[in-house]
Amino acid sequence: MSAEDDHSVSPLPPAALDDPHLQPYARRPEAAQTVAAVAMVIGFLGFIGFGVSYWVVASTQWQAATFGIGLFGFGFGVTAWGKYLMPQGPFVEERHQFHSTEAERDAMTAAVVERGGMVVKRRKVLGGLFALGSTAMGIVLLFPLLRSLGPKPGRTLFQTNWKKGSKAVTINGRQVYEEDLEVGGVMTVFPEGFEGSSPDQVILIRLADTTQPLSAPGRTSWGVAGYVAYSKLCTHLGCPVGLYQEQTQQLVCPCHQSVFNVLAGAVPEFGPAPRPLPQLPITVDAQGRLRANGTFDQAVGPGFWERP
């Protein structure tokens, strides 16, 4: 007998009118019906209310209240109907083995192995060509699927638009002058013409009211007039390192709380960032404008495979 036959329609033994399986689950069905009815009326009124509020008071709250309470009430009523007023059962259903018999399995295996064997053994050339052709198709289809999506990285990740002599400007393209920042002030700057460009963002910090060169050993000439400039891209995941704490002279990345020591060349002192923020050498020209005095000596932002 196969599994399907088990479902054949079979007459049931007579069921008594007072069969407890057919009684509602509720002890007091009339009360349950009242509850369900009230809930469904609330639902109905809620839906009407939503319709009215859509046209009359279109506030989000009114719409949500009417529609949400309507849905909830309506659903509550229908659920209560099902749970408390429909026959409590319990009812039963037999499970049937849904797996095939051994003989059926053997037949399937034989079909696969023998017909397959025929294809592979007797028509080796065609089989091989089919494999070759479909593999080739799969591979060449990947070209447009992947390669058309975007350019190759090339050297892009190592480059920014900062060049020796680039003028530092604000996001609005305004020139930055030596006297623009108080001591302890910070500002986000870009190379002129590239305002808002993500890899070019630089944070300019005025550490002191001095003409003394500042910053880490070996890089004393990279700052100017109490200013230092660092790439604003966190070396962890590229969030803008937006928070400068003046007392401790630290830059903090709000994303995962990496902390960079500004006085020591922006080395990370805390958190997951692995590398210092790359420093941009800066200078002041004759008109007092801040300019790049070279470019970054390494790729800005988070790490990647090609980075040496």
Place this chain on the structure above:
Amino acid sequence: MIDESLRWVDDRLGIAKGGRTFLDKIFPDHWSFMLGEIALYSFVVLLGTGVFLSLYYVPSAHEIIYHGSYLPLRGQRVSEAYASTVGLSFDVRSGLLMRQAHHWAADIFVGAIAVHMARVFFTGAFRKPREFNWIVGVTMLILAIVNGFLGYSLPDDLVSGTGIRIAYSIIESVPLVGSYLAFFLFGGNYPGSGVIIPRFFIIHVLIVPLILLGLLGAHLGLLVKQKHTQFPGKSKSERNVVGSPMFPTFMAKTTGFLFMTTGVIFLLGGFVQINPIWQFGQYESYKISYAVQPDWYMGWLDGALRIMPSWEWVGWGHTIPLEVFLPAVIFPGIVFNIFYTWPFIESRHTKDLAYHNLLDRPRDRPKRTAAGAAMLGLLGTVFFASSTDVMANFFDLPLMGVLWFFRIAVIVVPIVSYFLAYQICNELRQAEGLGKRKRALAVTLTESGEYRTEESEPRPGDGAGVELEPVPVPAFIDVVPPELATGEGVRRVMR
């Protein structure tokens, strides 16, 4: 009428036999089976509200000047994506309701899947023959998380833009091919050539929902074919299913539940603000907002990124940003691989190759329960680690201390959870009758002024001997109040 139409259809499709079986399909009555329904219905809400949103949302990074009715933004340069989402919130009637309901539905969707999955895990419902459905389920969980991320990236606001930036850097961290993948997906170095929003959009509204629909069909189809599992109990065996029939009882309960779930989502959508993008402002790559936190289901990855030490590997002219690659790629990879392979790991360990239609009580499988507790402990710890800064502020502790606390907790908590759960299981098993439903006590005052306490009548589910023998579903069910039913009223019920 129905008879005739059915005849017409059956002549052509032959549906009556299978259809009848389907209407008789038995659903076990247990609250924990509702969890999957919550997931299903929030997905229905996502589809409905999502279609509404897609009629207004403009998937474009193109910059325009905002002219809508939200005054603080007037005259600012914003992207069309951002402007249209703000427009949905203020200038489209019912728009804000639909947007917020969509977002709430997404949060509830992922949550319901996760809890549903925990139910399946701890009761052993994934065992033979249901491994396929477990795998389909894990895939749907991953897709739900992915689509949630894509969805909340669409408005192009400051908070979600930061998330996209982080996603870019995570892709970039993959050894060998990372920068290529990132360049291809974004069309260039971050922020790319303006293609990411249209791409995210089409994946979000078409590709992932389509795959999800297919998987959902497979999930439910397998459920019908393999039938429900059930908890052991009177008359319940490996060879049967006991409960309520599909039609009408289950259909009524579940339809009602669809309305109730939708109702709750819309109440949340109207009264509990979520993702007020007009306050965050347009995304700019040089701006950042503080206490940025992603949607809850991304929290575990954010937490893992935070507590990871800064171990960048550099050598042979290359860099592997392990501080990103390990927590954001390898860690979720391992977690989802454990999820996928668990049924096979377990059956290899127990050497159990039998069919299982009866569920386990978690306490009866202490090792599995303990393993699940360890996983929950791990995920819970990294989840909370995503708010190290908030905690440090709130409890006025040094951030360093909070960070180290989590670095240690991420190892200690899973181990402790394992042994604790194991111990609790064993102790619970020794306490008999624990967890059985208590019978209510009725206090009555007699005429002589005396108080009496009596146990109430036993109810189904007490295990107090009132359980009826289950019977097959009769062809028709007519509810007769017991008063009217006489012993003679015998009706012949044909099946």
